Amino acid sequence: MKRILIAIVTVLVLFVLVDFLWRDRSNHYRWSDIPAFYALFGVIGCVAIVLVSRLLAHHCLERDAGYYDRKSDDE
Amino acid sequence: MSSLPPALVFLLGAAVLPLLPRRLRSGAFLLFPLLALVLIANLDVGATITVPVLNYELVPLQVDRLSLIFGYVFAISALVGGIYGLHVKNTGEQVAALLYAGSALGVVFAGDLLTLFIFWEIMMVGSSWIIWSRHTRTSGQAGMRYFMVHLVGGLLLLAGILLHQQGTGSLSIELFKGGAASYLIIAGFALNAAVPPLHAWLPDAYPEASPTGSVFLSVFTTKVAVYALIRCYAGFEPLIWVGVAMAIYGVVFAILQNDIRRLLSYSIISQVGYMVAAVGIGTELSLNSASAHAFTHILYKALLFMGAGAVLHVTGRSKLTELGGLARSMPLVLVLYGIGALSVSGFPLFSGFVSKSMVVSAAGISNMEAVVLLLYLVSIGTFLSVGLKLTYFTWFGPARSLEPPRAPTGMYVGMALAAGLCIAIGVYPSLLYNILPFAVDYQPYTAANIAGTLQILILTGLGFWLLAHRLGGRDTITLDVDWFYRRLPTLAYGLASRLQIVSRWRQLWDLYPRMPTIAYQHLLSRFDRPYRKMLPHLTDYSRDIALGALFVAVFLTIVVVLSAL
Numbered sequence: 272m273k274r275i276l277i278a279i280v281t282v283l284v285l286f287v288l289v290d291f292l293w294r295d296r297s298n299h300y301r302w303s304d305i306p307a308f309y310a311l312f313g314v315i316g317c318v319a320i321v322l323v324s325r326l327l328a329h330h331c332l333e334r335d336a337g338y339y340d341r342k343s344d345d346e
Numbered sequence: 347m348s349s350l351p352p353a354l355v356f357l358l359g360a361a362v363l364p365l366l367p368r369r370l371r372s373g374a375f376l377l378f379p380l381l382a383l384v385l386i387a388n389l390d391v392g393a394t395i396t397v398p399v400l401n402y403e404l405v406p407l408q409v410d411r412l413s414l415i416f417g418y419v420f421a422i423s424a425l426v427g428g429i430y431g432l433h434v435k436n437t438g439e440q441v442a443a444l445l446y447a448g449s450a451l452g453v454v455f456a457g458d459l460l461t462l463f464i465f466w467e468i469m470m471v472g473s474s475w476i477i478w479s480r481h482t483r484t485s486g487q488a489g490m491r492y493f494m495v496h497l498v499g500g501l502l503l504l505a506g507i508l509l510h511q512q513g514t515g516s517l518s519i520e521l522f523k524g525g526a527a528s529y530l531i532i533a534g535f536a537l538n539a540a541v542p543p544l545h546a547w548l549p550d551a552y553p554e555a556s557p558t559g560s561v562f563l564s565v566f567t568t569k570v571a572v573y574a575l576i577r578c579y580a581g582f583e584p585l586i587w588v589g590v591a592m593a594i595y596g597v598v599f600a601i602l603q604n605d606i607r608r609l610l611s612y613s614i615i616s617q618v619g620y621m622v623a624a625v626g627i628g629t630e631l632s633l634n635s636a637s638a639h640a641f642t643h644i645l646y647k648a649l650l651f652m653g654a655g656a657v658l659h660v661t662g663r664s665k666l667t668e669l670g671g672l673a674r675s676m677p678l679v680l681v682l683y684g685i686g687a688l689s690v691s692g693f694p695l696f697s698g699f700v701s702k703s704m705v706v707s708a709a710g711i712s713n714m715e716a717v718v719l720l721l722y723l724v725s726i727g728t729f730l731s732v733g734l735k736l737t738y739f740t741w742f743g744p745a746r747s748l749e750p751p752r753a754p755t756g757m758y759v760g761m762a763l764a765a766g767l768c769i770a771i772g773v774y775p776s777l778l779y780n781i782l783p784f785a786v787d788y789q790p791y792t793a794a795n796i797a798g799t800l801q802i803l804i805l806t807g808l809g810f811w812l813l814a815h816r817l818g819g820r821d822t823i824t825l826d827v828d829w830f831y832r833r834l835p836t837l838a839y840g841l842a843s844r845l846q847i848v849s850r851w852r853q854l855w856d857l858y859p860r861m862p863t864i865a866y867q868h869l870l871s872r873f874d875r876p877y878r879k880m881l882p883h884l885t886d887y888s889r890d891i892a893l894g895a896l897f898v899a900v901f902l903t904i905v906v907v908l909s910a911l
């Protein structure tokens with residue numbers, strides 16, 4: 272497990288370097304000069320999506336599986 | 347070979363198939379998409395057929411590069427779906443699939459609005475029929491809701507077309523610019539493209555069809571609508587943000603689903619969001635990217651539905667809370683599904699990468715940096731839901747000691763074909779780029795694009811590893827706007843009966859819904875074999891019909907009032 276993790280992190284660092292050294296000249300965005308921007312974006316985006324969707328589910332969207340089969344009187 | 351509308355082949359097939367010996371039907375099914383594919387390959391750009399009807403000239407065939415690319419992918423996916431369904435012994439479903447695929451081709455090659463509308467409606471009938479063909483109570487009810495919602499969509503479209511014809515005297519398919527007619531038509535298109543809040547029919551009905559049926563469903567309706575949007579609303583700016591919102595909406599709901607095919611259904615909405623946004627941008631690059639993404643999406647999404655369908659077929663289960671540990675018994679399905687999952691997630695060397703990066707670049711080149719970032723965010727959610735959550739909790743995760751039998755060989759062959767195409771397009775993007783509507787000057791495999799994409803995906807993977815406990819399947823459903831026609835009427839009726847308003851209406855309420863089914867049963871008894879056996883038996887869905895009819899009546903009134911203004 273540990274080895275896999277080390278391998279993944281190594282690859283990741285490699286991509287951050289590639290991204291930093293060979294910047295895309297055709298598509299230059301405001302964030303293109305921030306090192307490891309996409310890695311950071313990946314972390315924040317992932318956590319945000321999971322938390323926001325779980326919050327939405329918890330507070331308003333989630334119902335038990337038989338919800339639509341019930342008659343109105345059971346409410 | 348002279349040019350013929352490819353739709354004809356399928357419609358002919360739908361009429362002939364039930365007359366063949368039962369054993370031959372699923373094999374003979376394959377002939378029609380093959381024949382259509384040959385026909386499409388021989389169509390020349392610019393070919394047209396006109397048929398004068400009354401005062402109008404109908405144009406059942408008009409060919410350009412945009413219609414060709416959609417034609418190819420529709421015919422290919424009908425073939426793949428047919429191979430996947432070789433084991434199917436359900437003539438109704440097969441005929442419905444032919445009708446559905448054929449009418450989708452009919453829309454794509456239609457040269458005037460009336461022809462487009464006619465095929466649009468046949469498509470609705472074919473797709474509803476596919477859903478009904480599973481012959482379960484839930485599929486019957488979901489199919490009826492699907493039918494009613496699409497009836498409304500069709501009416502919006504018809505009202506728009508008639509209004510447009512009244513105003514301009516023309517039925518030609520063109521770029522629409524503003525006006526009531528234009529808004530009615532785009533509402534009809536948007537409903538079929540599953541643009542929220544007109545989308546709930548999709549995750550409601552697609553997961554209720556049979557495994558093969560949902561593969562067909564995943565291909566046509568939404569992408570025909572994308573085609574129509576490219577044709578008539580390219581560069582209509584509101585679509586950019588509508589598309590982005592749609593992409594986010596779909597992915598947030600996908601993450602919450604427990605039913606694997608419902609998860610994939612929400613993912614369709616999300617991916618179609620990319621295409622809708624690209625249509626709104628309206629540059630040559632973005633319209634190319636919308637077509638390219640439709641092409642790759644159809645193939646990988648069909649592959650994903652085939653994988654999920656194979657699981658359902660052999661285990662009889664489709665909820666993540668009831669699945670798990672299938673990697674040992676279904677390793678090949680896992681690999682093939684995995685190819686679809688890597689494609690939808692946009693991994694380099696898989697098809698989604700070459701079309702998705704094109705959409706994102708089209709937004710970037712048009713200086714829409716917010717769109718670029720939000721689409722990157724969506725790709726995180728896509729990988730999380732389709733790539734990681736579904737895969738992990740179906741094939742790994744807590745084992746449920748399932749001992750499923752082997753899936754039919756045809757299922758494997760169908761999936762392998764689609765998977766092969768996903769990899770081929772990913773490795774040789776020019777295969778796809780060469781058939782796009784405009785000349786392509788775009789290179790997805792730049793060091794920066796690959797490195798950026800993989801950074802995002804790797805960290806999403808690590809994020810899943812840390813957050814998996816929050817993403818595990820829960821035996822629940824999520825509310826969506828279908829609540830308004832599935833739950834609200836029941837609640838209102840309950841309230842009314844508690845207040846005793848309703849007692850005098852009760853008799854009418856009880857009788858009225860039964861009338862359409864009584865009429866339908868009567869009609870059904872007049873059909874001879876073999877046609878009678880393949881028509882859906884709608885007995886138990888009276889309440890849905892009644893609610894739907896009410897719904898249609900309300901909408902129709904609104905449409906009439908609007909067009910009178």
